[in-house]
Amino acid sequence: MVEEGIPGRVVIVGTGLIGTSIALAMRERGAEVLLTDRDEVSLRMAVELGAGEALPGGASGEPGGGPADLAVLAVPPAAVAVTLLDAQKRGLASVYTDVASVKALPLRQAAELGCDLTSYVAGHPLAGRERSGPAAARADLFLGRPWALCPTEESAPGAVEAVTALARACGGEPVVVDAAEHDGAVALVSHAPHVVSAAVAARLTGAGDVALGLAGQGVRDVTRIAASDPRLWIGILSANAEPVADVLEAVATDLAVAASLLRDGSEGAAGHVADLLLRGNAGRSRIPGKHGGEPSSYAVVQVVIPDRPGELAMIFQAAGIAGVNIEDVTIEHSPGRPLGVLEISVRPEAAERLAEELRARGWSVPG
Ligand SMILES: NC(=O)C1=CN([C@@H]2O[C@H](COP(=O)(O)OP(=O)(O)OC[C@H]3O[C@@H](n4cnc5c(N)ncnc54)[C@H](O)[C@@H]3O)[C@@H](O)[C@H]2O)C=CC1
Numbered sequence: 001m002v003e004e005g006i007p008g009r010v011v012i013v014g015t016g017l018i019g020t021s022i023a024l025a026m027r028e029r030g031a032e033v034l035l036t037d038r039d040e041v042s043l044r045m046a047v048e049l050g051a052g053e054a055l056p057g058g059a060s061g062e063p064g065g066g067p068a069d070l071a072v073l074a075v076p077p078a079a080v081a082v083t084l085l086d087a088q089k090r091g092l093a094s095v096y097t098d099v100a101s102v103k104a105l106p107l108r109q110a111a112e113l114g115c116d117l118t119s120y121v122a123g124h125p126l127a128g129r130e131r132s133g134p135a136a137a138r139a140d141l142f143l144g145r146p147w148a149l150c151p152t153e154e155s156a157p158g159a160v161e162a163v164t165a166l167a168r169a170c171g172g173e174p175v176v177v178d179a180a181e182h183d184g185a186v187a188l189v190s191h192a193p194h195v196v197s198a199a200v201a202a203r204l205t206g207a208g209d210v211a212l213g214l215a216g217q218g219v220r221d222v223t224r225i226a227a228s229d230p231r232l233w234i235g236i237l238s239a240n241a242e243p244v245a246d247v248l249e250a251v252a253t254d255l256a257v258a259a260s261l262l263r264d265g266s267e268g269a270a271g272h273v274a275d276l277l278l279r280g281n282a283g284r285s286r287i288p289g290k291h292g293g294e295p296s297s298y299a300v301v302q303v304v305i306p307d308r309p310g311e312l313a314m315i316f317q318a319a320g321i322a323g324v325n326i327e328d329v330t331i332e333h334s335p336g337r338p339l340g341v342l343e344i345s346v347r348p349e350a351a352e353r354l355a356e357e358l359r360a361r362g363w364s365v366p367g
């Protein structure tokens, strides 16, 4: 049985990373999910993963028993409007949304194509991965993550309610925002960072074995998203070209100034480079903590852990016994050594209690 207030029958058009993740999340809430994708292999994989049933009749099929409550168009940005028109012609659902990373373009194209805009509410979950396709999908992808909704004056209140309920049912936090404002914001926090990450990673194509052997966590962090699918990303960047170009030009200016100051080599010049690093600290500290709250300043308790089965479970259990909520964890591995360092982020007032509990149980907690 589907939980109350949640769309009970959902069609997913596009069973890639995002479509299949939404399908899995909705299945967990008890919804009936029908899947369709123009790529048979993706569709079959999503069905195998338990994301739902294939829509009867394939890519041109219709749900038996009338329109579904909601159809999610999880296709690339440039395909949203044509997919919407086609879905509305087939009567797939009463309400439609999409998940594209850009919002003004699909809305403009949907209006130009003559789509019914009363039943369409544009959306964008701000959660994803550097991998594409259904195999990378996860039901918990959207937990605690913002989910932008861009209703227009034409959107029917019932449609906005249904799409809001979908976002919440998937664990997301709905944020209503104008499409142009959304596109400017994601240029800054997602799209331009993607290009910067790619530019740094591109330098590594000519790197020698020594440089690659010395690669540490920093370069891995900065380049993680550079592993994403270029076909999807060229579509995202082209659809948000002006706002992204504005941010990239500002970043390029900072980089060019930093390079020329470093060549200058004087003390004054180093001070100006330090200004950029300080601005970096300030910008980074403005990124909200989990659940979109104020930036969190957690204390980090470091624990040296032997590489033994069950070790993490015992540490988490000890934290539970001490009444300490774990906000985040990372593991730093020591290459070639049977040891790692577990970094546990907790509220500052809980750090000493946790450290003492772990020491009392025999773990090494430096500091
Ligand atoms: N990858 C990410 O981290 C995030 C992506 N998005 C947005 O979600 C949408 C889907 O992205 P992913 O799931 O990552 O991509 P994906 O490549 O994993 O899946 C896209 C699916 O859409 C299908 N498709 C492609 N063109 C189509 C067309 N013209 N008509 C019908 N189906 C078509 C493909 O066969 C594929 O199965 C995009 O609009 C993207 O901007 C939103 C948030 C995060």
Ligand SMILES: O=C(O)C(=O)Cc1ccc(O)cc1
Binding pocket: 100, 101, 125, 126, 127, 128, 129, 130, 190, 225
């Ligand atoms: O991999 C990550 O950390 C991301 O930030 C993924 C992502 C990619 C595209 C979006 O529109 C939203 C999120």
